[in-house]
Amino acid sequence: MKLVVLLVFLLFSFGHSYTNFIHLLGYALNAGILTTYNTTNVNGCGTECALTTNCTAFQIIHATGECNLLTMLRNYYFDSSQCEYYLKRSPGVTVTNRTLTSDMDVVFQNAVYDSQGPCPLGWTILTNVCYLNVPKNTCYEFAPFLEPRYDFACMIPLMIVDYNCPESTYKLGNYTDGHFCIKVIPKWSDDAVLGNMKPYDFANQYCYNQTGGYLASIHSKAENNDINTIQQNLEETNPGVMIGLIANSSSLANTDDMYWLDGTGISYTNYAGNSKSDVFTYTLMTLNGQWKITMDSTVAKTLFKYIACKQNAVATMTKKH
Numbered sequence: 053m054k055l056v057v058l059l060v061f062l063l064f065s066f067g068h069s070y071t072n073f074i075h076l077l078g079y080a081l082n083a084g085i086l087t088t089y090n091t092t093n094v095n096g097c098g099t100e101c102a103l104t105t106n107c108t109a110f111q112i113i114h115a116t117g118e119c120n121l122l123t124m125l126r127n128y129y130f131d132s133s134q135c136e137y138y139l140k141r142s143p144g145v146t147v148t149n150r151t152l153t154s155d156m157d158v159v160f161q162n163a164v165y166d167s168q169g170p171c172p173l174g175w176t177i178l179t180n181v182c183y184l185n186v187p188k189n190t191c192y193e194f195a196p197f198l199e200p201r202y203d204f205a206c207m208i209p210l211m212i213v214d215y216n217c218p219e220s221t222y223k224l225g226n227y228t229d230g231h232f233c234i235k236v237i238p239k240w241s242d243d244a245v246l247g248n249m250k251p252y253d254f255a256n257q258y259c260y261n262q263t264g265g266y267l268a269s270i271h272s273k274a275e276n277n278d279i280n281t282i283q284q285n286l287e288e289t290n291p292g293v294m295i296g297l298i299a300n301s302s303s304l305a306n307t308d309d310m311y312w313l314d315g316t317g318i319s320y321t322n323y324a325g326n327s328k329s330d331v332f333t334y335t336l337m338t339l340n341g342q343w344k345i346t347m348d349s350t351v352a353k354t355l356f357k358y359i360a361c362k363q364n365a366v367a368t369m370t371k372k373h
């Protein structure tokens with residue numbers, strides 16, 4: 053009998069935010085449980101996982117209406133009847149001299165190294181290894197390709213990580229939210245047809261088509277400065293750069309209604325001074341690096357010239373000996 057491996061990509065949307073999960077058909081995950089919720093709603097469970105720190109997978113048990121948020125992934129195993137598990141689609145990680153034999157290995161390893169650090173989440177960095185204090189049998193539950201070995205505690209190789217962008221036109225940055233590649237691109241041509249799409253949704257798609265990234269979220273002063281530095285060197289004299297901070301209504305009561313299109317939480321802000329107008333169209337970074345969130349739509353159209361796009365860096369890991 054021929055076994056068919058099915059990985060189904062799901063895009064969860066909550067508000068206007070997106071997070072990718074892979075629906076594993078025919079596989080179960082061996083992982084730690086972070087929290088359990090009562091819900092039969094896959095989308096609700098996915099949203100919880102997306103917004104919960106350290107959640108890299110979830111399981112929805114339809115029979116009992118339970119949703120388990122999973123963390124510290126150990127391994128996956130084949131089980132033809134399984135369809136309860138969803139795995140986060142994490143940024144790409146390559147380990148030098150490690151040959152993975154299936155797509156499932158690849159997406160699993162990416163999720164294990166979701167933070168793209170020298171050790172997976174929850175492991176301790178020692179001089180030459182990643183260390184985890186668990187019993188021997190738990191240690192050997194980790195996928196063999198992660199190279200677990202037990203010597204009074206569990207150990208896997210410590211990685212030396214090299215971060216890269218698709219090409220030199222991207223700015224590689226190490227920020228509080230991770231390693232990212234940023235590229236600021238000119239807005240679409242005037243004859244583009246947006247149909248009934250919001251300009252920021254269109255920009256998000258345009259970023260993906262042009263750069264492989266998404267409309268940028270900003271989580272630190274360093275990240276803001278990097279985008280602003282690129283902006284200050286653009287050809288246009290007063291180039292408004294669109295960023296992914298949005299409101300779900302055009303009438304904005306206050307800044308509490310703002311959120312990042314990519315689903316990340318708000319951890320840093322740099323709003324332009326009070327504008328009496330309360331019309332939200334999209335957010336533009338102004339030449340001094342501040343975020344203009346309210347402006348008349350005609351003004352917005354005149355200022356908007358560029359789009360800031362952002363994607364995870366690709367991590368290449370080499371085992372430290």
Ligand SMILES: *[C@@H]1O[C@H](CO)[C@@H](O)[C@H](O)[C@H]1NC(C)=O
Nearest residue numbers: 088089090091116117118119
């Ligand atoms: C979830 O469901 C279980 C079983 O029906 C119940 O015992 C538990 O109290 C529920 N938890 C919450 C938070 O509603």
Ligand SMILES: *[C@@H]1O[C@H](CO)[C@@H](O)[C@H](O)[C@H]1NC(C)=O
Nearest residue numbers: 148149150369370371372373
């Ligand atoms: C990878 O494997 C080759 C051949 O076995 C070896 O020469 C090389 O040193 C290895 N590289 C690393 C980074 O371990």
Ligand SMILES: *[C@@H]1O[C@H](CO)[C@@H](O)[C@H](O)[C@H]1NC(C)=O
Nearest residue numbers: 086104105106107173174175
């Ligand atoms: C995430 O995991 C790390 C490592 O186990 C832990 O230190 C941190 O407290 C966790 N954060 C949350 C919000 O659970």
Ligand SMILES: *[C@@H]1O[C@H](CO)[C@@H](O)[C@H](O)[C@H]1NC(C)=O
Nearest residue numbers: 213214215225226227228231
């Ligand atoms: C990234 O920044 C953090 C915090 O400043 C630092 O600890 C880490 O070494 C940096 N990583 C790289 C690869 O430069």
Ligand SMILES: *[C@@H]1O[C@H](CO)[C@@H](O)[C@H](O)[C@H]1NC(C)=O
Nearest residue numbers: 254255256257258259260261
């Ligand atoms: C992005 O590319 C897809 C596929 O080619 C196309 O259908 C879509 O209109 C493009 N969107 C934008 C905003 O360029």
Ligand SMILES: *[C@@H]1O[C@H](CO)[C@@H](O)[C@H](O)[C@H]1NC(C)=O
Nearest residue numbers: 067299300301308309310311
């Ligand atoms: C708008 O977004 C806020 C924050 O995400 C949310 O609480 C509110 O329900 C949303 N309103 C609408 C009309 O979608």
